[in-house]
Amino acid sequence: MSSTVVSFAHGSVRGESVITRIEPVDDGAVVVVEATPFHPVDHTWPDQPGDTGTIVVGEESVTVAEAVMAAVSDEGDFAIGAAIPVRRGADGWTWLVAHRLDGSAPAGFTEGAAARLVVDEPHRAGLSRGHTACHLASLALDLAVADLWRKDPGTDALGTPDFEGRANQSSRIHEDGSVDEYRLGKSLRRAGFDTETFAATLAEREASINAQLTAWVSSAAASRIVAEGPTIVDRRRWHCELPEGEAVILCGGTHVDSLAAFEAIRVSLDLSDPQLLVMTTTVVPAT
Numbered sequence: 510m511s512s513t514v515v516s517f518a519h520g521s522v523r524g525e526s527v528i529t530r531i532e533p534v535d536d537g538a539v540v541v542v543e544a545t546p547f548h549p550v551d552h553t554w555p556d557q558p559g560d561t562g563t564i565v566v567g568e569e570s571v572t573v574a575e576a577v578m579a580a581v582s583d584e585g586d587f588a589i590g591a592a593i594p595v596r597r598g599a600d601g602w603t604w605l606v607a608h609r610l611d612g613s614a615p616a617g618f619t620e621g622a623a624a625r626l627v628v629d630e631p632h633r634a635g636l637s638r639g640h641t642a643c644h645l646a647s648l649a650l651d652l653a654v655a656d657l658w659r660k661d662p663g664t665d666a667l668g669t670p671d672f673e674g675r676a677n678q679s680s681r682i683h684e685d686g687s688v689d690e691y692r693l694g695k696s697l698r699r700a701g702f703d704t705e706t707f708a709a710t711l712a713e714r715e716a717s718i719n720a721q722l723t724a725w726v727s728s729a730a731a732s733r734i735v736a737e738g739p740t741i742v743d744r745r746r747w748h749c750e751l752p753e754g755e756a757v758i759l760c761g762g763t764h765v766d767s768l769a770a771f772e773a774i775r776v777s778l779d780l781s782d783p784q785l786l787v788m789t790t791t792v793v794p795a796t
Contacts, residue, residue: 510581512740513606514544517560517763519734521546522628527621528566531614532579532587532607538614539579539589539607540564540571546628547576548636548763549606549741552593556680556687557640557762562628564608566618572611578741579607597742604742635684637763638792641732642774643680643687644747644758645725646718646790647673649776653717660701666756675700676786682762685792694784708780715778722774728752729769734760770795 516524526542542564550559559576579589580602588594589607597604608626618624651669658670665671676691693704707714728751736745747760749768765771772793779787 510603510605511543512604512742513541514739515548515606515741516544516546517548517628517633518736518745520763520766522562522630522633524626526624526626528618528624529620530587530605531618531620532589533613534589534609537574537610537612539577539609540614540618540624541579541605541607542624542626545576545606545608545626547573547606547608547626548628548633549576549578550590551597551761552578552590553596554680554761556643557636557682559609560628560636561632562626564610564618565625565627566615566622569615569617571615571618573608574611575609577607577609579605581605604740606741632684633763635794636682637765638770638794639682639684639686639790640760640762641747641749641764641768642685642771642790642792643682643689644749644756644760644764645722645768645774646687646776646788647677647689648751648756649718649721649725650714650788652721653714654702654707657703657707658701659703662700662702666758667751667753672702675702685794687790689788689790691786691788692784693780693786704783708783711778711780715776718776718778722776725751726768726771726774729767731767732764733766734764772796 524546526544530541547560577590663671679690730750732749737743747758749756772795
């Protein structure tokens with residue numbers, strides 16, 4: 510068995526393939542095919558939910574509740590989602606996209622059967638807008654707090670001090686938005702970040718982020734995914750041709766092909782817990 514070939518990086522939402530494996534799970538079954546347009550949720554950094562949609566075999570159609578990562582060890586152990594005991598790409602494992610069905614597999618769903626795969630396109634589009642906006646918001650956040658570093662924390666995709674990389678502890682993308690959490694504890698202060706000034710100037714930082722996002726949306730910059738290879742385990746990077754330069758971020762998700770997809774992107778910053786910054790990003794899609 511080979512790793513699943515994927516086409517979501519190029520924006521595909523439909524495909525035809527052959528079923529290679531069907532596995533029962535507690536709440537139904539998962540289906541694996543040779544090639545799929547479905548984007549799966551990552552089991553180690555589950556920021557973007559997996560695609561939903563349908564699989565059709567002959568006259569039988571089933572709903573895909575979510576696409577998830579799966580893996581088979583060289584010894585034949587099959588695992589899906591959080592049950593996978595290693596990080597994606599680890600040696601000794603073959604990496605797959607599993608389509609979690611909403612129920613059991615129909616009789617016609619057998620290994621070797623030809624299948625048509627159709628992604629829920631509006632759901633994918635909303636997640637893609639949410640993911641691109643999430644990256645843009647993180648870059649704008651880094652710019653807005655760049656003056657608060659007393660030491661060099663490393664740089665982000667635009668060469669700005671990398672607050673995102675240093676402080677982000679979770680990111681959750683949804684249709685047309687995201688929620689990111691940043692830990693502002695002792696380790697960040699030891700790294701040279703001025704948390705007291707940040708807290709005292711929170712409103713100004715939020716306004717700066719939103720002004721930057723407005724400028725980037727107005728640029729209608731091109732956005733794309735570049736993949737190192739065709740399979741789910743091959744690395745992919747998001748590229749965006751911003752006025753300040755091309756931003757390149759390692760990313761396994763899906764994205765819009767232009768910032769013209771947005772009417773607006775805005776963030777709100779919440780520091781109710783002095784140790785935890787919550788940034789909520791909201792998208793207004795272009796009409």
